[in-house]
Amino acid sequence: MTELKSGSNLEKVLAAGHFAFTGECGPPKGANVEHLKEKLSHLKGNVDAVNMTDNQTAVVRMSSIAGSALMIEEGLEPNFQMVCRDRNRLAMMSDILGAYALGIRNMLCLSGDHQTFGNHPDAKNVHDIDSMQLIAMVKKMRDEGKFLNDEDIDVPPKMFIGAAANPFADPYEYRVYRLANKIEAGADFIQTQCIFNMEKFRDFMKKTVDMGLHEKCYILAGVTPMKNAGMANFMSKFVPGMDIPDSLIKRLKGVDKKDQAEEGIKFALEQVEEFKEMEGVAGVHMMAIEWEHMVPEIAKRANVLPRPVV
Amino acid sequence: MIVADRKSLDEILAMVEGDKKILLVGCKGCVTVCNTGGLKEVEILASSMKIARKKAGKEIDIDTHVLERQCDREYVEQISETVNDYDAVISMACGVGPQFLSEAYKEQKFYPAVNTTFFGGATEHGVWEERCAGCGTCGIHNFGGLCPIARCAKSLLHGPCGGSSNGNCEINKDTECIWDSIVRKKMEQGQLEDLLGVKGAKSWKTARDGGPRRSIREELVQGNI
Numbered sequence: 001m002t003e004l005k006s007g008s009n010l011e012k013v014l015a016a017g018h019f020a021f022t023g024e025c026g027p028p029k030g031a032n033v034e035h036l037k038e039k040l041s042h043l044k045g046n047v048d049a050v051n052m053t054d055n056q057t058a059v060v061r062m063s064s065i066a067g068s069a070l071m072i073e074e075g076l077e078p079n080f081q082m083v084c085r086d087r088n089r090l091a092m093m094s095d096i097l098g099a100y101a102l103g104i105r106n107m108l109c110l111s112g113d114h115q116t117f118g119n120h121p122d123a124k125n126v127h128d129i130d131s132m133q134l135i136a137m138v139k140k141m142r143d144e145g146k147f148l149n150d151e152d153i154d155v156p157p158k159m160f161i162g163a164a165a166n167p168f169a170d171p172y173e174y175r176v177y178r179l180a181n182k183i184e185a186g187a188d189f190i191q192t193q194c195i196f197n198m199e200k201f202r203d204f205m206k207k208t209v210d211m212g213l214h215e216k217c218y219i220l221a222g223v224t225p226m227k228n229a230g231m232a233n234f235m236s237k238f239v240p241g242m243d244i245p246d247s248l249i250k251r252l253k254g255v256d257k258k259d260q261a262e263e264g265i266k267f268a269l270e271q272v273e274e275f276k277e278m279e280g281v282a283g284v285h286m287m288a289i290e291w292e293h294m295v296p297e298i299a300k301r302a303n304v305l306p307r308p309v310v
Numbered sequence: 311m312i313v314a315d316r317k318s319l320d321e322i323l324a325m326v327e328g329d330k331k332i333l334l335v336g337c338k339g340c341v342t343v344c345n346t347g348g349l350k351e352v353e354i355l356a357s358s359m360k361i362a363r364k365k366a367g368k369e370i371d372i373d374t375h376v377l378e379r380q381c382d383r384e385y386v387e388q389i390s391e392t393v394n395d396y397d398a399v400i401s402m403a404c405g406v407g408p409q410f411l412s413e414a415y416k417e418q419k420f421y422p423a424v425n426t427t428f429f430g431g432a433t434e435h436g437v438w439e440e441r442c443a444g445c446g447t448c449g450i451h452n453f454g455g456l457c458p459i460a461r462c463a464k465s466l467l468h469g470p471c472g473g474s475s476n477g478n479c480e481i482n483k484d485t486e487c488i489w490d491s492i493v494r495k496k497m498e499q500g501q502l503e504d505l506l507g508v509k510g511a512k513s514w515k516t517a518r519d520g521g522p523r524r525s526i527r528e529e530l531v532q533g534n535i
C-alpha cells in the first residue's frame with residue numbers, strides 16, 4: 001500500500017481497494033446533541049464515514065466542526081464539510097487546525113449554496129477564496145506544512161481531501177475539466193451531486209475514465225433515495241443543478257402512494273449495483289436526507305455490509 | 311458609470327417630514343445618464359413632493375438646483391450662498407454627492423434621495439447591469455474579458471459552481487451565470503487551457519477590504535500637469 005496521506009478510515013478503505021460506502025448527516029437546528037446522536041446511531045457500522053454538512057442550503061445549524069467532534073465521540077468517522085460562503089481564509093485555516101486537533105481526518109471542500117436560499121438571506125457572504133483554492137490550501141497545509149502566507153505550521157493537519165462534482169450542472173462539456181482541475185488542485189476523493197440521470201452519468205464517467213482521472217482520485221457516486229414522487233418533483237423544480245428525468249418521476253407516480261418510498265429505494269439499489277460495476281467509480285455516497293433510520297436497511301439490501309475493517 | 315435607483319417617494323417624504331423649506335440638488339454626472347438624479351428627475355421629484363404635501367395638508371417650499379457634478383468641490387461651492395437658507399437639503403446624486411455636500415457645509419443636513427447600487431452600464435433602454443466591483447486589481451483579461459468578481463454571485467475565480475443551469479445563476483433564473491459565458495467563450499476560442507490550473511488566492515488588499523482607498527497622482531498634486 002502506498003503511504004497514507006491522512007490515515008483516515010475512508011482513505012484506508014479506498015486504498016485497500018474496497019468499494020466505499022459513505023453517509024451524510026445534517027447537524028441539528030439547535031444544540032440538540034441527543035437528536036444528533038440518535039441520527040448517527042443509524043449510520044454506525046453501516047458506512048465508512050459520514051459527511052457532516054456545513055450550514056447546508058445556507059440554513060444555520062450547529063457547526064460542522066462541533067457535529068464532527070460529537071460524531072467521533074459516538075465512534076463514527078466524520079467527513080467534515082467546509083463551505084467558502086461563511087469564512088475567510090483566516091477562519092478557514094484556524095478551523096482546519098481545530099478540526100484536525102479534534103481528531104477529524106477527512107474534509108470536503110465546497111463553495112456553498114448562496115445565502116439567498118437559506119434562512120438568513122440578508123447575510124453578507126464571504127467567498128474570500130473559492131472551493132478550488134480551498135482544496136489547494138488544505139493540500140499546502142498538509143503536504144508543505146505551511147499556511148497560505150508560507151509561514152510554517154506547528155503540526156500540520158493531515159487531511160484526506162474531498163471535493164464535490166456536479167456532472168448535471170452546466171455547461172456539461174466543461175464539467176469533466178472542472179473535475180480534472182479539482183484533482184490537480186489536490187482532491188484525493190470526489191463525492192458527486194445526487195445522480196438520477198444515469199445515462200448522463202455514464203457518459204460523464206466515460207469521459208472521466210478516458211482522461212484517466214479515476215486513477216488520480218477516488219470517485220464516489222452520489223445517491224439519494226426518493227421518499228415519494230413529490231420529493232422528486234420538488235427537487236427537480238427547486239434545487240439548482242439537479243437533473244431528475246421524467247422517467248423516474250413517472251416510475252414513482254406509477255405506484256401507490258404508500259409504495260413510493262419502496263420504489264425510491266429500489267431505484268437507489270439498482271443504481272448502487274450499477275456503480276459497483278462502473279469503471280472509475282470507487283464507491284457510493286448515500287445521502288438519505290432526513291432518512292438516516294433507513295440507512296441500515298439500504299446498506300443491507302445494497303449488499304455493502306459488513307463494512308471492511310482496515 | 312455609477313448606477314443608482316431613486317428611493318420611494320414615501321421614504322423621501324419621511325426623511326424630511328418636519329422640514330418646510332427644502333432644496334433638492336441634482337447632478338449632471340452618472341445619475342443624469344442613468345435617469346435617476348438629473349434635471350428631469352429633480353423636477354419630477356419636486357413636483358411629486360409638493361403634490362403629496364399638499365394632499366396631506368402640509369406646507370412645503372421646494373427649490374431645485376442641478377450641479378455639474380456633486381463629487382467635485384469646485385461645483386459644490388456654487389451653492390454656498392444659499393445652502394443654509396433651507397431646513398434640509400436632499401441630494402439626488404450617488405452616495406458621493408451628499409458626502410461632498412456634508413463635508414463642505416457642516417451646518418446643513420443632507421439626505422440621500424437615491425440608493426447607489428453599482429458600477430455598470432445600460433444593456434438596453436431602461437436596463438442597467440453591474441460590470442465591476444472596484445476590486446482594485448483588474449484581471450478580466452484572464453476571464454475572456456468578463457468579470458467574475460462582480461458578476462458571479464460567489465465571486466468565484468474557478469467556476470462555474472454546481473448550481474449553474476442553462477446559462478443562469480443558481481440565485482435566480484433572471485440572473486446570468488457569468489461563468490457559463492466565460493467557459494463558453496473560452497471553448498469557442500479554443501482557449502480552455504486559460505481557465506485550467508489553480509489561481510492563487512486573490513489579494514483583497516486593493517479592494518474595500520484593505521480599508522478606504524485613496525488614489526494619489528503625484529504629478530497632479532505637485533502641479534506639474
Ligand code: SF4
Binds near residue numbers: 444445
Ligand atoms: S476584476 Fe476588479 S476591477 Fe476588474 S472589472 Fe472585476 S471588479 Fe472591476
Ligand code: SF4
Binds near residue numbers: 466471
Ligand atoms: S451559478 Fe454561475 S454566477 Fe451563479 S454563483 Fe454559480 S458560478 Fe457564479
